Amino acid sequence: MARVSADNYPRSISQYVPNMEYASDVIGDEHIAYLGTPAAADPDGIWDGVSATNSATSYNSSNYKNTFDGSATSLTTTAGKLDAPYGRCLTATGSAGSDHVMTISGRDYLGQRMQENITLAGTVIQYGNKAFKYVDSVAIATGAASDTADIGWGNRLGLPYKAESVTGYSEDDVNKPHQPVEVAVEVDGVRYASGADVVVPSPVAGQITGVRSIQTTVGNSAVNNNTVVVGSTDVLGLAVQLADDQAVGTGVSDEATTDDDQVTSTVAKYGAIGISSDGGGTGAANFLITVEPVTFVAGDDTATQTATTEDTRGTILPTSACNGSVSYECRFKADTSDLHGIEQFNG
Secondary structure: OOOOOOOOOOOOOOOOOOOOOOOOOOEOOEEEEEOOOOOOOEEEEEEEEEEEOOOOEEEOHHHOOOOOOOOOOOOOOOOOEOOOOOOEEEEEEEOOOOOOEEEEEEEOOOOOEEEEEEEOEOOEOEEEEEEEOEEEEEEEOOOOOOEEEEEEEEEEEEOOOOEEEEEEEEEOOEEOOOOOEEEEEEEOHHHHHHOOOEEEEOOOOEEEEEEEEEEEEEEEOOOEEEEEEEOOEEEEEEEEEEOOOOOOOOEEEEEOOOOOOOHHHEEOOOOEEEEEEOOOOEEEEEEEEEEEOOEEEEOOOOOOOOOOOOOOOEEEEOOOOOOOOOOEEEEEEEOOOOOOOOOOOOO
16 A cells, blocks of 8 residues: 655644654654755845844844745745755854844744744854744844844754654765764873874764763873864864873763754864864873764653754754755654654744
8 A cells, every 4th residue: 555645734734743653654663854955054044134232123024135035046935934844953143242042933844833042142153953944033132232143044954753863864865874983082191291283084074072081191280171173173162171180091071062063063074183282281191082974963852842942853964064956865763652742832
């Protein structure tokens, strides 16, 4: 008997099914999701340079940039609609000193209304957790005066069902690695003291998401600060501090947040990754750097969604950045007790 899979998801009708246990395209507990050929990330593709001040402001479809208004230059032919089949995560960027909370309202691919809060932090791109299919409006809370804000979309893509683990991944029908890889870096006594960068080739492309160290020669005379690098560029927010008089065998670790999609974390296959130390003191240490070819976030298990929880069904950050020509396919284990995940947060 032929299996019939859903492919019509009207914007105005919610097709969300609580505690959904069956879908014809979930075989056993696995599903293969075709994620399309989404266009390149655009950090100001929805609203560009809108005012964020010491008074609350809001913006809607009348303020869309021409890359989101359904015109000939728009991402899709429908105003307010994102191009990935199951939605994609948003980004927000402010001007220097901006600290405003952005409450973004829209719908997921099932037509559920949803909201997400993203807090600006100056000019650093902030990455959302939830996969929007439609974006309707944004409310900007009071904050620093005379700022501006951009809102657009990133490379992280939504999934059709609540995902528990990724079991396969391909780009343009070519199978790619999907399991995290640990890359070893040895910092000997000479480079520990001098602060010289130690780099090695990464065996896979992907995102750097963690670092662990273990002291191999006792450290003394000075604290030793170590940052993970791609080439000679520091990975934002990923570092370990080795204490003065740190004993052999002492371990220290740091992990990026699971939704940290910063460009500084991205490494190409065989690209240089390693440890940059500020030097000082004596000692030696070994490091393991975690590289994830596909940065996967499982469907959220929180009893009730909030404006900042992870996506209700899960998301993936593809190995290769979206560019409008690369097609993605992901095989994953689905939660067959709740395929549509818990209800979206809507304020």
